[in-house]
Amino acid sequence: MALPPEKVAELKQIIHTQLAQMDVEKHIREVMDDITGDEQMMDHVTEEEMIEKLRNRGVVDEIMSHLHFSGGAQPLRPATHLVDQDNLNHGAVRRANIDPTRRYLYLKIRGGKAFMDQLAEEDTGQASSASFTLHLHFRGQRFKSRPAPCAVEPSFDEGFLLELHKEGAGDAGKMADVGSMLSICDPIHIVLIRTTPMGESTLVSSNFFEWRPLLTAKHGHLPVSIELKGTGPESKVPIGILEADLELFPRSGQVLEENVVRTQLDLERGRQAEQDRRFLEYAKHWWREYLDIKPAHQDRLIKIFALDENSNYRPVCSYVTPLRAGRLLDSPRQAMRFVSLVRYDREMKLGGGDKLEQWSSLHAFLARNKGDCEDHATLLCSLLLGFGLDAYVCIGTKAKSAVHAWVMTISTDGLVTFWESLNGHRFVHEPVDPMAPPMGKRERASYPYKTIGSVFNHRSFYANTQASDRVEECRFDLQNGALWKNMSAEVLLSVCGPGASPHWPSPPPLVASALDATLASNDLEIQVRRLVAQHRQDQGLSTTWDDQLSYILTPALAAYETERVTGVTAGNEEFQDAVRQAVPDGQTFKGYPIQFTHRSPRKAFLTCLKAPICEEIINCRGDQVRLALRVRIFPYPESACAVWMMFACKYKSVL
Numbered sequence: 001m002a003l004p005p006e007k008v009a010e011l012k013q014i015i016h017t018q019l020a021q022m023d024v025e026k027h028i029r030e031v032m033d034d035i036t037g038d039e040q041m042m043d044h045v046t047e048e049e050m051i052e053k054l055r056n057r058g059v060v061d062e063i064m065s066h067l068h069f070s071g072g073a074q075p076l077r078p079a080t081h082l083v084d085q086d087n088l089n090h091g092a093v094r095r096a097n098i099d100p101t102r103r104y105l106y107l108k109i110r111g112g113k114a115f116m117d118q119l120a121e122e123d124t125g126q127a128s129s130a131s132f133t134l135h136l137h138f139r140g141q142r143f144k145s146r147p148a149p150c151a152v153e154p155s156f157d158e159g160f161l162l163e164l165h166k167e168g169a170g171d172a173g174k175m176a177d178v179g180s181m182l183s184i185c186d187p188i189h190i191v192l193i194r195t196t197p198m199g200e201s202t203l204v205s206s207n208f209f210e211w212r213p214l215l216t217a218k219h220g221h222l223p224v225s226i227e228l229k230g231t232g233p234e235s236k237v238p239i240g241i242l243e244a245d246l247e248l249f250p251r252s253g254q255v256l257e258e259n260v261v262r263t264q265l266d267l268e269r270g271r272q273a274e275q276d277r278r279f280l281e282y283a284k285h286w287w288r289e290y291l292d293i294k295p296a297h298q299d300r301l302i303k304i305f306a307l308d309e310n311s312n313y314r315p316v317c318s319y320v321t322p323l324r325a326g327r328l329l330d331s332p333r334q335a336m337r338f339v340s341l342v343r344y345d346r347e348m349k350l351g352g353g354d355k356l357e358q359w360s361s362l363h364a365f366l367a368r369n370k371g372d373c374e375d376h377a378t379l380l381c382s383l384l385l386g387f388g389l390d391a392y393v394c395i396g397t398k399a400k401s402a403v404h405a406w407v408m409t410i411s412t413d414g415l416v417t418f419w420e421s422l423n424g425h426r427f428v429h430e431p432v433d434p435m436a437p438p439m440g441k442r443e444r445a446s447y448p449y450k451t452i453g454s455v456f457n458h459r460s461f462y463a464n465t466q467a468s469d470r471v472e473e474c475r476f477d478l479q480n481g482a483l484w485k486n487m488s489a490e491v492l493l494s495v496c497g498p499g500a501s502p503h504w505p506s507p508p509p510l511v512a513s514a515l516d517a518t519l520a521s522n523d524l525e526i527q528v529r530r531l532v533a534q535h536r537q538d539q540g541l542s543t544t545w546d547d548q549l550s551y552i553l554t555p556a557l558a559a560y561e562t563e564r565v566t567g568v569t570a571g572n573e574e575f576q577d578a579v580r581q582a583v584p585d586g587q588t589f590k591g592y593p594i595q596f597t598h599r600s601p602r603k604a605f606l607t608c609l610k611a612p613i614c615e616e617i618i619n620c621r622g623d624q625v626r627l628a629l630r631v632r633i634f635p636y637p638e639s640a641c642a643v644w645m646m647f648a649c650k651y652k653s654v655l
Contacts, residue, residue, distance in 0.1 A: 100250065103176040105162040105211060107188065108245040109134065109145070112154040115240035119152060132204070135191040135367035137508045138162045139184075142363075150194060156242065161249075162188070178215060178254045182261065185268055185502040187211070190242075191367040192228060199598065203231050203368045205239055206309045206361065208503055210265065211246060216258045220251035232347065232358050235311040272501060279315065279495045282488070290485055293465055301403065301453030302463045303395045306359040306374070317496040318504045319359055319374075320393060320458045323382035325510050328637045333426075335383040337565045340424035341597050341640040342379075343370035363508045366638050376421035377405040381457060382507060384409060384419070392460075394418070396452035396471065408455060408476070416476045418447050424564060432472050447471070458496060461487040513635035520599065525631035527601035528645065532618055532629065535605075539619060546626035549648060552578045553591070553630035557644040560593055561634050564642070583650045587624070590617050591648040599633070599643055614647050622651035 112132075131147035132154050145158040164176045164184065176184075187208040194202045205228040214222045226242040229235055283304050290297055305313040329335045342365075347356040360368070362382070365375045377393045384391035390410045398404045407419040408429075416429040427447035451469045455462050455478070462484040466474055478484050494500060533543040552575070559571045583589045592614040596604050608614045620627070628648040635641045 101175055103164045103181070103252075104249040105138075105164055105214070106245075106247045106249055107136070107160045107162060107211075108247070109156045109158045109160075110243045110245065111156050112148075113152070113241050113243065114238075115150075115152050115154060117239060118150050129197050131195050132156070133193045133195060134158065135193060135363070136160055136162075137189040137191075137363040139164075139186050140506055140509060142508050142511060147195065154240075178252055178256060181215060181252075182212060182256065182264055184212075185499075187502055189361075189363050190226065190228070191364050192240075193367055199600065201368050201370065203309060203360070203364055205229060206231055206364045212261055212265070213258075214246040214248065215252075215256045216261055217246075218255055220248040222246045229310075231309040232311065232356060235309070268502070275495050275500065279491060282491050286485075286487060290463055290465075293485070297463075297465070300464060300469050301395050301397065301451070303454055304461070307357055309358055309360050309364050312503070314359075314504065315492070315496055316359075316393070316395075317456050317458055317461055317492050318501070319362070319378040320381050320385070320456070321362075321507050322385040322458065323362075323379075323507045323510075324386040325383060325637065328510050328512055329383070331565075332384050332387045332389060333567070334565050335387065336380060336419055336421070336424050336426070337642075338636040338638075338640055339376050339380040339383070339421045341636055341642055342376060342638070343597055344373070344376065344422050345370040346372055361504065366508060366510075369639055373422055374405045377407050380419060380421040381407045385457060392455040392457045392462075394449075394452055395454050395456075396469075397450045398448045399450065401450070404449065406449065410476060410478070414477075418449065420447075426567070429471070429476065431475050455484075459489055459492055461492060510637040512637055513639060513641070515633070515635045515639070515641060517633045517635050517641075521631050521633045524599055524601055524604075524633065524643070525629060528605055528631065529629055531601060531605045532627065535609075535618065541619070541621065544626055546628050546650070549582050549626065549628035549650065550630050552582055553628060553646045553648060554632065556591075556593065557630060557632040557646055560595070560644055561632075561642055587650050587652050588622075589648065589650045590620070591646060592617055593644060593646040596643040596645070597641070599641065604643070604645065608645070608647065617647045617649045620649045620651055622653055625649060625651040 130150040132150055133147050134143075134145040134156065136143040139162070141162060143160045145156065148154045148156050164181060187210050190205070190207045190209055191203070192205040192207075194204050207226065207228050209226055213224075214220070216222075222245070224244050224246055226244055227238055228240050228242060230237045230239045287302075287304070290302070303316050306316050306319065308314050325335065329338060347358050358372070359378070360371050360375045362379065365371045365379065374393075381391045381393045384407065392408045392410075394406050394408050396404060396406075405421075407421055409417050409419065411417075418427040418429060420426070429447070449471045452471050452474060453464055453469060455476075460478075462478050463486075464474065464483075465485050466483050468474070475483055478486070496504075498506070529545065536543045555571050555578075556575045559569060559575065563569045579589055579591075590613070592611065594604075594608060594611065594614060596607070598604070609618065617627075626649065628646075628650075630646050632644045633641050634644070
């Protein structure tokens with residue numbers, strides 16, 4: 001019985017994909033090397049002998065074991081995206097249902113070379129303990145490689161299947177032809193992260209790779225060398241090279257001339273340069289008008305451009321874009337909690353001094369999993385916009401005139417709320433009359449912000465023109481031209497709107513946590529218990545754990561996390577009653593909760609010893625001393641997690 005043509009095409013595509021993923025060409029080359037070693041056999045080798053040698057090496061059996069065909073006529077699904085999970089990469093490619101009616105771009109990373117910065121570290125023995133990880137983003141798809149030990153020639157061996165399709169709903173299921181592929185200006189964003197054994201991550205490179213020269217390859221296959229450059233002050237310095245192969249699945253029957261692709265790229269670069277030039281001229285004119293209002297405005301924090309990790313000046317509005325978290329986050333307050341759990345890190349200038357002004361692209365920030373206050377604020381603002389709120393990033397100062405960024409939302413009835421993205425606190429803004437008598441300490445605003453110069457989001461920018469830039473005296477009626485000077489929405493859309501620039505494409509999707517919270521909580525609790533017992537043994541104290549009391553602490557940790565998300569405390573009465581039931585008359589109970597954003601047991605234990613109450617519990621002395629410890633990990637997207645620990649003890653005091 002003959003198969004229908006579409007089924008034959010599907011089988012061919014699956015077999016072709018499996019051959020590419022298993023790198024069968026490598027095995028064939030090895031067999032050819034063996035044969036070419038004997039010059040007498042070169043002229044007499046047959047196809048059957050070649051297949052027999054491959055069968056003896058187990059290659060044929062391995063291919064057949066990975067080919068699975070379903071007998072039912074089930075509709076094909078789009079290719080599974082390779083998301084941010086360590087155990088997905090190769091397996092996910094093999095399990096993906098490749099739709100033969102759509103086209104894919106396969107990027108094979110064969111290795112790295114010339115990472116010269118690793119020479120000095122190899123001499124000290126540090127390079128072998130750290131690892132490199134590649135993060136890729138392309139048209140809403142995210143990928144992550146397996147960690148490779150840091151070396152001058154890191155052993156990357158990864159394949160990424162990128163889906164090419166048009167954005168329109170009607171064309172999303174069609175095969176992308178050469179013309180449509182040539183018009184796809186989205187580059188592949190490659191981010192290289194270096195991670196130490198202690199979990200400290202460093203952004204090594206952020207590279208936008210242009211893939212469209214592949215359209216000129218006669219056989220749909222193009223070997224490339226991707227030069228990676230550093231970040232910040234080292235953004236012009238090469239730090240290494242990735243050796244890679246590009247291939248189209250299925251291969252296109254039409255090949256473009258090199259001058260056609262080159263002309264298209266030149267036109268896009270020219271159009272981008274013209275847009276940047278026009279916006280710069282507009283920004284200069286707008287700034288002169290702003291200073292004409294009041295010359296003292298030049299001292300206010302009006303941030304129109306910001307340097308990204310590649311030392312490129314970008315309009316600040318381009319760092320914000322509405323971001324929907326799907327089913328990973330349920331509310332704006334949960335989004336705020338998630339952002340506050342991403343680690344805060346200040347980049348310092350080389351040689352010390354003030355901090356380095358460097359805003360990160362969203363993908364680089366998520367890949368690094370830590371960043372400065374501006375990175376946190378732009379991410380939180382993007383998530384709040386995705387939830388439908390009228391949100392803005394605020395640029396101003398806090399205590400000691402330190403430059404700071406936070407988020408503001410304005411409700412439909414004019415209520416202004418400040419969101420601190422670093423710690424998850426919210427503050428309602430109530431403007432004060434500057435002519436009123438001085439306020440007492442209890443009447444002063446609770447938020448830490450002192451002055452504000454400008455606010456912005458993805459489609460608007462406002463500069464403060466009020467008599468005072470003190471936050472407590474400002475009014476946030478942004479539509480009032482006497483209080484705020486705005487930029488043209490049309491001009492901002494031309495440079496920051498969707499598709500305006502290929503170097504700040506659509507935001508990458510958030511990735512669900514792969515952490516098993518139950519196992520991780522149990523493991524961390526066991527390790528901290530061991531550290532406590534060892535510490536008490538060094539003090540000459542014995543350690544006895546009360547498992548029931550430890551379990552009773554669980555509701556308290558859940559309530560603490562709920563309070564951080566919602567601001568509402570729940571279940572406190574039941575917890576207090578359970579503690580009273582567990583502690584006999586005449587005994588004393590002490591408890592101390594503490595929260596971390598990491599899962600390092602030793603680092604957490606050392607921090608606990610620095611807290612006086614917690615140190616007193618750990619070193620508790622008395623009669624019938626019973627210790628308790630409960631650890632609860634609450635996972636969030638992007639490997640962020642809230643780690644709660646509660647130490648407790650009950651004892652009978654000895655006078």
